[in-house]
Amino acid sequence: MSGKKTLFYSTDLEIHFGGLYALQKINIDILENEILGLIGPNGSGKTTFFNVITGIYKPTAGDITYKGESLLGKEPYQISRMGISRTYQSSRLCLELSLLDNVLIGMHNRQKQGYFSAIFSRRKMIAEVADFQDRVVELLDVFNPDLKERMFRPVGELPQIDRRRVEVCRAMAAEPTIILLDEPSAGMTPDETRELMEDIRKVRASMSDVSIMIIEHDMSVISSVSERVIAINFGEEIARGTYEEVAGTPAVREAYLGKEVVHE
Numbered sequence: 001m002s003g004k005k006t007l008f009y010s011t012d013l014e015i016h017f018g019g020l021y022a023l024q025k026i027n028i029d030i031l032e033n034e035i036l037g038l039i040g041p042n043g044s045g046k047t048t049f050f051n052v053i054t055g056i057y058k059p060t061a062g063d064i065t066y067k068g069e070s071l072l073g074k075e076p077y078q079i080s081r082m083g084i085s086r087t088y089q090s091s092r093l094c095l096e097l098s099l100l101d102n103v104l105i106g107m108h109n110r111q112k113q114g115y116f117s118a119i120f121s122r123r124k125m126i127a128e129v130a131d132f133q134d135r136v137v138e139l140l141d142v143f144n145p146d147l148k149e150r151m152f153r154p155v156g157e158l159p160q161i162d163r164r165r166v167e168v169c170r171a172m173a174a175e176p177t178i179i180l181l182d183e184p185s186a187g188m189t190p191d192e193t194r195e196l197m198e199d200i201r202k203v204r205a206s207m208s209d210v211s212i213m214i215i216e217h218d219m220s221v222i223s224s225v226s227e228r229v230i231a232i233n234f235g236e237e238i239a240r241g242t243y244e245e246v247a248g249t250p251a252v253r254e255a256y257l258g259k260e261v262v263h264e
């Protein structure tokens with residue numbers, strides 16, 4: 001196929017909550033530098049997959065491997081430090097804090113200076129923070145120069161699209177190898193969604209290789225950004241391939257019955 005290397009894969013991944021199997025025998029791979037779409041109806045297990053990858057939920061069976069190493073038993077902060085970062089379906093911004101502070105939070109996993117430096121080596125600490133701040137300014141600038149101008153303002157003052165941009169900036173500030181976006185377009189108009197996707201593409205082009213896995217309900221977003229799509233329903237894979245292949249699969253059409261699967 002593409003000849004890209006596999007960065008991440010899950011092997012027969014399962015998780016159940018009591019009697020409910022939220023994921024069953026999931027084998028999903030993420031390739032280097034790709035944009036992979038994950039689709040499925042409400043409650044099909046998409047967010048659960050992200051929660052398992054990032055160590056929030058422990059799987060009941062199966063394995064997850066990233067850069068040749070199992071992630072089982074690792075804590076969320078360790079997984080983030082290894083290069084996997086994410087956004088959440090519902091906003092996790094601190095509305096009273098500035099844009100700058102919100103994005104700086106995403107960099108804590110890269111911080112080298114700790115409490116010791118804060119007391120005994122102030123100069124190193126200040127240099128590190130200044131360096132992080134420069135990086136935040138760069139990121140905000142790529143997303144939207146307006147955001148840079150407003151970086152000391154509270155995030156709560158921003159419209160929805162800019163809040164989403166700040167969230168994606170925060171996830172990218174960790175300089176991840178894989179970024180997981182959970183419905184970034186939630187609450188946005190189709191035009192805003194297109195704008196955000198354009199921004200994400202721009203930032204991606206400005207960064208070294210990063211793979212993006214995106215959960216999206218908006219099929220026009222999935223069809224325009226994903227190089228590959230995987231569909232799940234009731235925690236099981238039902239199709240994979242290009243958007244057209246997946247959208248044309250009877251099981252996917254059935255899962256979305258009553259909803260329109262839009263071809264671009």
Ligand SMILES: Nc1ncnc2c1ncn2[C@@H]1O[C@H](COP(=O)(O)OP(=O)(O)OP(=O)(O)O)[C@@H](O)[C@H]1O
Nearest residue numbers: 017020022040041042043044045046047048049089
């Ligand atoms: N912590 C939990 N405890 C019990 N059940 C859970 C838990 N987390 C998820 N579930 C259940 O697992 C199933 C999959 O949920 P999940 O949130 O992954 O769906 P989703 O595909 O992200 O849906 P949506 O499109 O609505 O966001 C649902 O039935 C949900 O109720």
Ligand SMILES: [Mg+2]
Nearest residue numbers: 046047048089
């Ligand atoms: Mg979800």
